[in-house]
Amino acid sequence: MNNNNEIFLLKLGEIVLKGLNRRRFEDRLIANVTRRLHPYGKFRVYSRQSTVYVEPKAGVECDLDGAWEAIKKVFGIVSMSRARGCAKDPDAFVAAAKEYLNDQLLAAKSFKVESKRADKTFPMTSIELSQYVGGLLAEAYPHLKVDVHNPELTVRLEVRDFSGYVHANPEPGPGGLPVGVGGRAVALLSGGIDSPVACYMMAKRGLALEMVHFFSYPYTSNEAKEKVLELAALVAPYCGRVTVNIVPFTKIQEELRRKCPEPYFTLAMRRFMMRISEMVAHRVGAEGLVTGESMGQVASQTMSAMACTQAVVQMPVFRPVIGMDKEEIVRIARKIGTFETSILPYEDCCTVFTPRHPRTNPKPEEFAEIECKYDFEGLCKEAVEGIERVQIRAKG
Ligand code: ATP
Ligand code: MG
Numbered sequence: 001m002n003n004n005n006e007i008f009l010l011k012l013g014e015i016v017l018k019g020l021n022r023r024r025f026e027d028r029l030i031a032n033v034t035r036r037l038h039p040y041g042k043f044r045v046y047s048r049q050s051t052v053y054v055e056p057k058a059g060v061e062c063d064l065d066g067a068w069e070a071i072k073k074v075f076g077i078v079s080m081s082r083a084r085g086c087a088k089d090p091d092a093f094v095a096a097a098k099e100y101l102n103d104q105l106l107a108a109k110s111f112k113v114e115s116k117r118a119d120k121t122f123p124m125t126s127i128e129l130s131q132y133v134g135g136l137l138a139e140a141y142p143h144l145k146v147d148v149h150n151p152e153l154t155v156r157l158e159v160r161d162f163s164g165y166v167h168a169n170p171e172p173g174p175g176g177l178p179v180g181v182g183g184r185a186v187a188l189l190s191g192g193i194d195s196p197v198a199c200y201m202m203a204k205r206g207l208a209l210e211m212v213h214f215f216s217y218p219y220t221s222n223e224a225k226e227k228v229l230e231l232a233a234l235v236a237p238y239c240g241r242v243t244v245n246i247v248p249f250t251k252i253q254e255e256l257r258r259k260c261p262e263p264y265f266t267l268a269m270r271r272f273m274m275r276i277s278e279m280v281a282h283r284v285g286a287e288g289l290v291t292g293e294s295m296g297q298v299a300s301q302t303m304s305a306m307a308c309t310q311a312v313v314q315m316p317v318f319r320p321v322i323g324m325d326k327e328e329i330v331r332i333a334r335k336i337g338t339f340e341t342s343i344l345p346y347e348d349c350c351t352v353f354t355p356r357h358p359r360t361n362p363k364p365e366e367f368a369e370i371e372c373k374y375d376f377e378g379l380c381k382e383a384v385e386g387i388e389r390v391q392i393r394a395k396g
Pocket of ligand 2: 190191192348
């Protein structure tokens with residue numbers, strides 16, 4: 001038997017997935033869970049009947065509480081339970097339930113017992129085992145009523161190959177799809193509130209992310225860069241392995257300041273960002289871009305402004321917070337723990353040169369005349385060549 005005799009049972013989400021997709025989904029989830037658990041000990045992770053089992057390996061000390069918290073950030077799990085192992089014997093199930101679920105059995109008013117039997121050599125049927133254990137629990141906790149339709153507490157028994165397990169009402173998991181099943185995208189990560197939330201939301205839909213940050217030293221400071229790396233570390237537990245591409249952006253901003261009419265400045269800069277991000281995407285095998293834009297939030301996020309920035313790239317641009325109010329975005333930022341870091345007062349390259357009167361209702365064609373004044377492609381290429389890639393370690 002393993003530490004504390006406990007294991008985790010994880011229920012897969014999106015149960016509508018069938019056939020090949022389902023297999024891919026499960027394999028990816030198992031790989032993601034295994035990788036996340038690495039710092040907490042050695043575990044065996046495998047799936048049976050839409051459930052992923054996480055078992056600490058025998059004889060190895062594992063940090064089960066740490067592992068449990070870490071798994072709460074692995075997308076693809078709809079619900080999760082901790083279960084106590086016991087001998088495969090009806091009375092051992094009763095004893096384990098009394099000990100492991102005592103608080104819940106005392107607190108509930110009604111209950112039922114449900115059993116699952118993977119070991120078909122077990123001498124009782126599932127129904128017989130449920131009735132036997134249910135009867136003895138009802139005797140031991142006389143205040144409890146049996147209610148098979150709508151019980152407050154469902155005591156679950158599992159008869160598996162090597163052990164029995166007892167568990168009860170599961171906790172909700174993080175939901176979503178396992179990171180990686182949806183392919184890879186490049187996320188534009190600024191130091192603000194919105195883009196880390198956008199990363200979280202797209203990771204939740206199964207995208208693996210490569211991040212890009214545009215850095216204009218000395219207009220933006222090293223503290224601003226550290227802040228962005230910190231934000232990446234805070235979303236990394238959700239996103240899986242993360243690399244931040246720090247793009248040197250100073251030369252482009254200086255060229256823009258010299259040659260671009262002020263009302264067009266922000267959008268001209270954002271067109272550079274989009275183009276460079278797409279070039280990074282080609283390099284790393286990504287097929288889409290992600291931004292934290294929200295409709296109407298600033299002049300560069302109106303529909304016509306976004307048409308101008310979209311026009312320089314071929315890839316789809318995903319903007320998961322496009323329809324959200326700031327308060328809604330802030331609520332998610334607080335939930336995922338990025339808010340406090342996002343509001344630290346360091347400048348972003350977007351805020352260094354801000355036009356007093358940005359062009360309203362701009363058209364993509366208007367940029368042809370502006371962009372012929374500098375070597376658009378050459379500047380993009382040079383920026384990509386100067387990229388510093390930083391591997392991020394997950395925080396929390
Ligand atoms: P955020 O709160 O994420 O900073 P924002 O409301 O400040 O967003 P903008 O500064 O206009 O909005 O930027 C819009 C989007 O462009 C950001 O959400 C982000 O995806 C991208 N972006 C802006 N600045 C940078 C940067 N320096 N590096 C990478 N991406 C950036
Ligand atoms: Mg910003």
